[in-house]
Amino acid sequence: MHRTLLSINVNKYALLRNARGHDAPNLLTSIDMCLAAGAHGITVHPRMDQRHTRFDDVPLIAEYLGKNYPHIEFNVECEDHPALIDLVLQTKPHQCTLVPVTPGEVTSDHGFNLPQQSDSLHPTVKRLKNAGIRVSLFADCEPENIHLFAEVGADRVELYTGPYAWAWGTANETTERDRLWRTAEAAAEAGLGLNAGHDLDRHNLSGVRGLTNLLEVSIGHAHVCRALEVGTDQSVRELLAALGWQ
Secondary structure, three states: OOOOEEEEEOHHHHHHHHOOOOOOOOHHHHHHHHHHOOOOEEEEOOOOOOOOOOOOHHHHHHHHHHHHOOOOEEEEEEOOOHHHHHHHHHHOOOEEEEOOOOOOOOOOOOOOOOOOOHHHHHHHHHHHHHOOOEEEEEEOOOOOOOHHHHHHOOOEEEEEOHHHHHHOOOOOHHHHHHHHHHHHHHHHHOOOEEEEEOOOOOOHHHHOOOOOOEEEEEEOHHHHHHHHHHOHHHHHHHHHHHOOOO
16 A cells, blocks of 8 residues: 655744844744654745745745755645746746635635636646646545546545545534545546645544555645654654654
């Protein structure tokens, strides 16, 4: 059975840095610590308001990883906005994860609505793929609709795991886990690679471990919250252990 890769989202490190307007914590140092602990990739999610990862962070991180960690995957999450797509095309990360954005949202809270958004997404997906960038699309756990993401041209989908994570330890856990698994199986049948993310942590990862074709999880908020308690190194290692790496 394959083992799922862990990508650490460093947005919360950037948010803390921006709170004082200086360079502490330094993003590159934070990345070094996460990778030293065994993380397989780094994720950022720049937004138009630049409230955490800033536009100028993205090429800096890409260059740093390319020079010092050429085997490490760089994943840029963003909405389908011209300024952000241009940034991705200039930076050329290994993967771009497109995420729908609702004005005023605190965090991503839903996947793309296909087929309603298919026509607008298709040209962007094509541009990114033509530039040699793997494209993943944020998707709700709806097994009956997941094939539509393949029709748009996506290489992968990132399943929105919020409902599953919130149901963890409740009467709804089995229902949400089953929905997650059925969607994963449908994605595999559609020829899509599978990523997952949102509110995953060292506890609820056990429910997605072994998920059909799950290639990568992206974890940021839970990692940083735990790192405040036990340190970056242990926080990353606990996530790796939950995925079966240690």
